[in-house]
Amino acid sequence: MIVSRRETWLGRTMLILLMAVTILPFISLFVTALHPSGTYPSGLEWPESPQWSNFVDAFKVADMGTLLWSSFLIEIAVVPVSLFIATLAGFALGHLRPPGARIILVAFVLGLTLPREGVIVPLYYQMRDLGLLNTRWAIILPLIGLYMPFAVYWMRAHFVNMPEDISEAARIDGASTWQMFWRVHVPLSMPALSSLAILLFLWTWNQFLxxxxxxxxxxxxxxxxxxxxxxxxxxxxxxxLCAGSLLILAPTLIVFLVFQRQFVSALLQGSLKG
Structure with a gap:
């Protein structure tokens, strides 16, 4: 397919505009965070004497060392468990395809349409009845359940495209279903797993409601x-406040920048298979 020069320049212009719209709020936050504490900056005016100490003050005032530890505990509870359950369910629905797999898949798809704002009140009363309010479990358990529809659908889309010949060769070698899953399919699923882990990490870290x-x-x-x-x-x-916001956003930006190649490769792999 030959792309004309006009289409190339139009595409590049659109990308530049989208990049500017995306980056501009971060620039505004950063410039504002460097103004003297207690002032009301206007626009994107660079301060005469940048107050880099605002980041240190925000870290101390918000006690972000404690918050980092709390977020870390929630992450290591939510992400690995969600990945494990979603991988098992995705493998069953996408590769083993037991009776009723389509009905179960439809139920997960319907779960994707469920707004989190609509379940927050029932979740509150359920966590209260379980005695889990004001604990990290009140965040961990609902998040695992809310992530399942997307995570299972993501992994099912990967396993449904896995060649049957791989499983047949494993069974000929005497592998059980669990051995075939753990030793053959899981290593081949690392791009999909890594990209899903990145998404779950970002969503959990940014969980507010x-x-x-x-x-x-x-x-x-x-x-x-x-x-x-x-x-x-x-x-x-x-x-x-802007300095504190940037400190909270920094880990998610670092994780995405470090693992962006794995994330993009998983998306491209899925598009090529589809």
Whole structure:
């Protein structure tokens, strides 16, 4: 397919515009964070004396060391468990295809249409009845359940395209279903697993609604959820608030930049197979 020069320049122009729209808010946050504490900056004016200490002050004021530890505990509880369950379910629905697999798949697809705002009130009462309110379990358990529709559908889309010859060769060699899954299919699924892990990490780190509604103690929340308490206390100090927001966003940006090749390769792999 030959692309004309006009189409090439139009595509590049659109990419530049989209990049500018995406990056501009981060630039605005960064410039604002460098203004003196307590001021009200206007626009993207660079301060005469950048206050780099605002980042240190925001880290200390928000007690982000405690918040980092809380977010880390929630991440290591949510992401591995979600990956394990989704991989098992995706392998069963996409490769083994037991009776009723289509009905189960439709149920997961319907779960994708369920808005989280619509289940937050029932979740609150359920966590209260279980005695889990104001604990990290009130965030961990609902997140695992809410991630399942997308995670299972993602892994099922991968396994459904795996060649049957691989499984037949494993069975000829005497491999059981579990051995075939763990020793053959899981190693071949690393691109899909790594990209799903990145998505789950980012979504969990940026989880705000569940953390604010189900947990009242900021030290038990995610980093993004704790920003609500930080904003309530320091909402009038715009530079300090922007510095705190950037500190919370930094880990997600670093993770995505480090693992972007794996993420893109998984998406391309899925598009080529589809």
């Amino acid at each position: 569940l953390a604010v509604v189900l947990v009242s103690d900021p030290a038990q929340r995610t980093m993004a959820g704790a920003l609500g308490a930080f904003q309530g206390q320091w909402g009038t100090d715009i530079p300090l």
